[in-house]
Amino acid sequence: MxxxxxxxxxxxxxxxxxxxxxELPDGATPLAIAERLGIPRTASLWALVxxxxxxxxxxxxxxxxVSLFQPVGxx
Amino acid sequence: MIKVSFTVNGRRVSVExxxxxxxxxLLREDLGLTGTKEGCGxxxxxxxxxxxxxxxVTSCLVIAAQLAGxxxxxxxxxxADRIGKALQDAFVEAGAVQCxxxxxxxxxxxxxxxxxxxxxxxxxxKEGLSGNICRCTGYVKIFDGVALAAKRLRV
Amino acid sequence: MAGYKYIGKRIARIDARxxxxxxxxxxxxxxxxxxxxxxxxxxxHPHARIxxxxxxxxxxxxxxxxxxxxxxxxxxxxxxIERQDQPVLCGDRVRYVxxxxxxxxxxxxxxxxKALGLIRVEYEPLPLVDDPRKxxxxxxxxxxxxxxxxxxxxxxxxxxxxxxxxxxxVVEQTYRTQMMDHAFLETEAGLATVDADxxxxxxxxxxxxxxxxxxxxxALDYPEDKIRMVEPYTGGAFGGKDEVxxxxxxxLLALKTRRPSKIWLSREEHFITCTHRHPVEIKIKTGATxxxxxxxxxxxxxxxxxxxxxLSGPVLCLVVEHSCGPYRIPNLKVDAWxxxxxxxxxxxxxxxxxxxxxxxxxxxxxxxxxxxxxxxLAFRAKNVIRQGDVFGIGQPMIMAFGVDKTIEKAMAHPxxxxxxxxxxxxxxxxxxxxxxxxxxxxACAFQGSGLGKGLPDYAATTMELxxxxxVTLFQGTIEIGxxxxxxxxxxxxxxxxxxxxxxxxxxxxxxxxxxxxxTTASRVMYAAGQSTLLAAKNMAALIRxxxxxxxxxxxxSLELRDAAVRTGDGARSLSYEEVAAAAGETxxxxxxxxxPVADREFSMGLPHLVFCSNTQVVLVEVDTLTGEIAVKKAxxxxxxxxxxxxxxxxGQSEGGIVMGMGYAxxxxxxxxxxxxxxxxxxxxxLPSSWDAPEIETIPVEIPEESGPFGARSIAEVTTxxxxxxxxxxxxxxxGVRFTExxxxxxxVLAALDARKGA
Numbered sequence: 004m005x006x007x008x009x010x011x012x013x014x015x016x017x018x019x020x021x022x023x024x025x026e027l028p029d030g031a032t033p034l035a036i037a038e039r040l041g042i043p044r045t046a047s048l049w050a051l052v053x054x055x056x057x058x059x060x061x062x063x064x065x066x067x068x069v070s071l072f073q074p075v076g077x078x
Numbered sequence: 079m080i081k082v083s084f085t086v087n088g089r090r091v092s093v094e095x096x097x098x099x100x101x102x103x104l105l106r107e108d109l110g111l112t113g114t115k116e117g118c119g120x121x122x123x124x125x126x127x128x129x130x131x132x133x134x135v136t137s138c139l140v141i142a143a144q145l146a147g148x149x150x151x152x153x154x155x156x157x158a159d160r161i162g163k164a165l166q167d168a169f170v171e172a173g174a175v176q177c178x179x180x181x182x183x184x185x186x187x188x189x190x191x192x193x194x195x196x197x198x199x200x201x202x203x204k205e206g207l208s209g210n211i212c213r214c215t216g217y218v219k220i221f222d223g224v225a226l227a228a229k230r231l232r233v
Numbered sequence: 234m235a236g237y238k239y240i241g242k243r244i245a246r247i248d249a250r251x252x253x254x255x256x257x258x259x260x261x262x263x264x265x266x267x268x269x270x271x272x273x274x275x276x277x278h279p280h281a282r283i284x285x286x287x288x289x290x291x292x293x294x295x296x297x298x299x300x301x302x303x304x305x306x307x308x309x310x311x312x313x314i315e316r317q318d319q320p321v322l323c324g325d326r327v328r329y330v331x332x333x334x335x336x337x338x339x340x341x342x343x344x345x346x347k348a349l350g351l352i353r354v355e356y357e358p359l360p361l362v363d364d365p366r367k368x369x370x371x372x373x374x375x376x377x378x379x380x381x382x383x384x385x386x387x388x389x390x391x392x393x394x395x396x397x398x399x400x401x402x403v404v405e406q407t408y409r410t411q412m413m414d415h416a417f418l419e420t421e422a423g424l425a426t427v428d429a430d431x432x433x434x435x436x437x438x439x440x441x442x443x444x445x446x447x448x449x450x451x452a453l454d455y456p457e458d459k460i461r462m463v464e465p466y467t468g469g470a471f472g473g474k475d476e477v478x479x480x481x482x483x484x485l486l487a488l489k490t491r492r493p494s495k496i497w498l499s500r501e502e503h504f505i506t507c508t509h510r511h512p513v514e515i516k517i518k519t520g521a522t523x524x525x526x527x528x529x530x531x532x533x534x535x536x537x538x539x540x541x542x543x544l545s546g547p548v549l550c551l552v553v554e555h556s557c558g559p560y561r562i563p564n565l566k567v568d569a570w571x572x573x574x575x576x577x578x579x580x581x582x583x584x585x586x587x588x589x590x591x592x593x594x595x596x597x598x599x600x601x602x603x604x605x606x607x608x609x610l611a612f613r614a615k616n617v618i619r620q621g622d623v624f625g626i627g628q629p630m631i632m633a634f635g636v637d638k639t640i641e642k643a644m645a646h647p648x649x650x651x652x653x654x655x656x657x658x659x660x661x662x663x664x665x666x667x668x669x670x671x672x673x674x675x676a677c678a679f680q681g682s683g684l685g686k687g688l689p690d691y692a693a694t695t696m697e698l699x700x701x702x703x704v705t706l707f708q709g710t711i712e713i714g715x716x717x718x719x720x721x722x723x724x725x726x727x728x729x730x731x732x733x734x735x736x737x738x739x740x741x742x743x744x745x746x747x748x749x750x751x752t753t754a755s756r757v758m759y760a761a762g763q764s765t766l767l768a769a770k771n772m773a774a775l776i777r778x779x780x781x782x783x784x785x786x787x788x789x790s791l792e793l794r795d796a797a798v799r800t801g802d803g804a805r806s807l808s809y810e811e812v813a814a815a816a817g818e819t820x821x822x823x824x825x826x827x828x829p830v831a832d833r834e835f836s837m838g839l840p841h842l843v844f845c846s847n848t849q850v851v852l853v854e855v856d857t858l859t860g861e862i863a864v865k866k867a868x869x870x871x872x873x874x875x876x877x878x879x880x881x882x883x884g885q886s887e888g889g890i891v892m893g894m895g896y897a898x899x900x901x902x903x904x905x906x907x908x909x910x911x912x913x914x915x916x917x918x919l920p921s922s923w924d925a926p927e928i929e930t931i932p933v934e935i936p937e938e939s940g941p942f943g944a945r946s947i948a949e950v951t952t953x954x955x956x957x958x959x960x961x962x963x964x965x966x967x968g969v970r971f972t973e974x975x976x977x978x979x980x981v982l983a984a985l986d987a988r989k990g991a
Contacts, residue, residue: 076684
């Protein structure tokens with residue numbers, strides 16, 4: 004299935020582009036994307052699936068948009 | 079440890095406590111009345127204000143040894159009190175409450191003020207509340223609340 | 234607002250009643266059977282190496298349950314929103330007086346306090362870095378491995394040299410703002426428990442429950458799915474509860490002892506450990522043409538971040554973003570640094586760098602107007618950004634933006650338009666007024682809504698229709714006093730036409746509500762309001778569908794009115810209670826909203842796309858005998874889009890103005906050699922009831938399409954213009970331009986004496 008991936012902050016160094024599509028097997032998770040890109044699995048790894056915060060082991064669906072980021076904040 | 083009996087919101091209570099335990103801690107820890115708040119523990123912010131024999135006191139500066147036979151009124155007792163209830167209603171309507179942590183103290187100071195002076199001027203309201211600190215509201219709507227309650231109580 | 238039943242109405246807050254009857258449980262109100270009290274041993278040294286920690290005597294004290302040090306922490310033992318550089322419990326080095334070195338758990342708070350005194354820590358003092366300029370020097374000791382610079386930003390646009398060459402008037406000035414305390418009334422508090430399955434529940438103060446889960450998991454190496462944060466209400470925050478305060482310590486103590494654990498910081502401990510408003514030194518050079526056009530602007534800023542990063546980087550971003558004001562300036566150069574020092578901690582505080590930047594820029598605008606002989610507000614109006622213009626760091630202002638309208642309205646107000654008359658209204662025959670001089674000053678401000686470019690910035694709301702026809706609304710943001718739970722409930726009430734007392738509000742609880750982002754950055758009413766609008770619309774559709782099935786009519790023919798769903802002709806209807814029964818299973822709806830962001834990214838968090846603005850006019854009275862300054866009247870003209878609840882907008886405005894008065898006139902955390910000198914409310918002077926001026930708030934409502942019913946947010950921009958407006962009014966009153974906050978009576982008298990001498 005095709006998944007759109009967006010990377011934020013520190014995670015941007017793990018791919019040449021900030022936003023790209025990946026072809027992944029069915030049932031793939033945000034964690035699997037992180038692993039494929041070499042992003043370490045830590046408590047700081049957060050995922051947004053279709054604009055909604057999701058567990059990093061949530062199963063993705065065809066066409067999902069996944070954002071990987073670390074919780075920061077700001078004003 | 080001493081045993082001390084006093085009334086809280088019209089109910090007689092007896093507690094065993096160290097003579098130096100504060101009224102604030104007695105209310106919150108021994109009697110479960112957490113409506114009275116602690117903001118500084120030094121009598122500087124007014125959040126812990128209660129009425130003792132009708133007069134406002136900062137309960138963090140009153141100790142168990144001073145309590146025998148006293149009448150204490152806290153925020154939990156306001157709903158059963160004519161002035162207290164009017165103040166609570168007016169504070170809700172006027173928007174006097176934001177985070178609300180200082181509000182029990184303000185209500186108790188205002189309760190004492192309105193009993194003594196049913197028709198306070200703005201300056202008298204400011205004076206009556208000058209021992210209480212609020213960080214959220216800028217005080218304006220708290221003054222409005224007191225004035226609104228006073229107006230309603232006069233009719 | 235015409236046509237609305239709940240939006241724009243003066244509706245009482247949904248949390249007001251339990252707050253006035255004392256029944257609402259704040260984090261500090263939580264006590265549990267078998268509970269222990271936690272107390273923290275603070276470093277007291279601003280910079281030192283820890284040679285040894287001896288806890289043996291404390292452990293032997295009867296009633297002590299645990300004495301924990303860095304050795305008891307399993308995870309990375311570090312926390313920090315942006316970068317994790319702050320130890321939960323220090324092991325080898327302390328960097329400020331509030332650093333935590335040991336954590337006691339005891340049967341009573343008295344025993345805990347006594348045990349603190351029995352811990353022996355041997356320190357070897359290290360060189361003190363108590364001046365941010367010193368931190369930048371080459372040979373300065375490094376406070377952190379990667380150096381003393383937390384963040385730096387450099388930016389140019391246009392041609393600064395050419396810009397100044399074309400200027401007829403140039404003003405160059407250095408401004409200094411002080412460290413300020415949030416001084417919320419409820420100090421940091423909470424209670425943690427661990428159940429038999431290892432589920433850790435922390436009920437505490439905070440501004441982002443979901444990030445707190447991560448901060449605990451990271452620091453203590455405890456699984457995230459076994460952590461539940463419950464943080465719906467707290468007694469004030471203003472940014473000061475954004476960073477972790479007691480959360481990790483609570484978790485550590487409860488996990489180690491398996492006893493319910495309570496921590497509640499003393500007021501003194503709060504003053505020492507909280508993430509204050511950053512002191513910033515800002516040097517500005519601004520050029521304008523004779524006809525009053527800004528042509529060049531150069532900014533140099535140095536921000537003292539204190540011992541750890543927290544949000545110093547993002548705050549610096551806002552110093553930069555707002556240092557050019559809401560004005561069109563074609564030629565710019567900005568250089569800014571945030572550095573580490575041993576001066577306590579600084580971080581998020583209402584305004585978040587924009588406050589400091591506006592003190593400088595809005596003073597600068599008045600000085601320039603004076604030199605050009607222009608009306609200060611007319612000068613601003615000439616240069617102000619209108620929708621479509623490019624602001625400071627080069628971003629076009631494409632969303633709804635009404636700062637120009639706020640200036641227009643402020644100029645028309647009698648306090649500004651007739652200021653000479655107002656200033657003349659001092660009765661000098663009264664002895665107490667004989668020495669008083671009046672001045673009127675104004676300032677305008679803008680402030681971003683949301684986290685800015687470079688971070689996902691989302692909000693999410695869920696709701697359920699209950700059997701009794703009421704709705705439960707689940708929202709993961711926090712009611713820190715701002716009133717957003719009420720505003721959010723009003724949005725749902727409007728869509729569903731359901732009275733507020735039939736909406737049950739469930740606030741921040743990581744096991745019950747969805748992650749809805751931070752309760753910061755003037756974003757909640759806008760973002761969580763919009764996700765609620767979407768959830769309510771989805772719920773309305775579900776209600777229509779269920780009713781359509783039951784009534785055997787098309788769903789499109791049904792409308793929601795008075796807590797019921799009706800056919801267009803009103804002939805047939807079902808109450809929500811009947812809909813719930815007809816639906817069989819519980820109807821559940823969800824709404825997700827992502828704040829729009831700019832196309833280009835300047836730095837993480839920069840730029841913002843959605844902004845609020847505010848112009849304020851103040852009347853001050855300076856007593857030239859005592860040096861005291863009183864604010865007699867303030868007028869605020871905010872633009873926060875559609876006003877959802879006028880009482881709450883006025884409340885924010887009034888609170889923001891009085892907080893800004895404290896910033897301008899009295900408040901300062903005074904440090905000397907890294908030690909806090911004023912740690913109580915008798916020495917840290919907050920505005921009192923006597924100081925509150927008459928305040929008028931007149932919103933202009935420029936609707937923002939992407940927000941709920943056109944709303945944006947208001948929180949921070951209420952306080953941003955106040956201090957510079959006061960500085961401008963003081964200059965108008967006595968002809969003295971103050972450039973350092975706070976303007977205490979001593980400074981006023983010294984300035985008046987100096988002028989007399991000269």
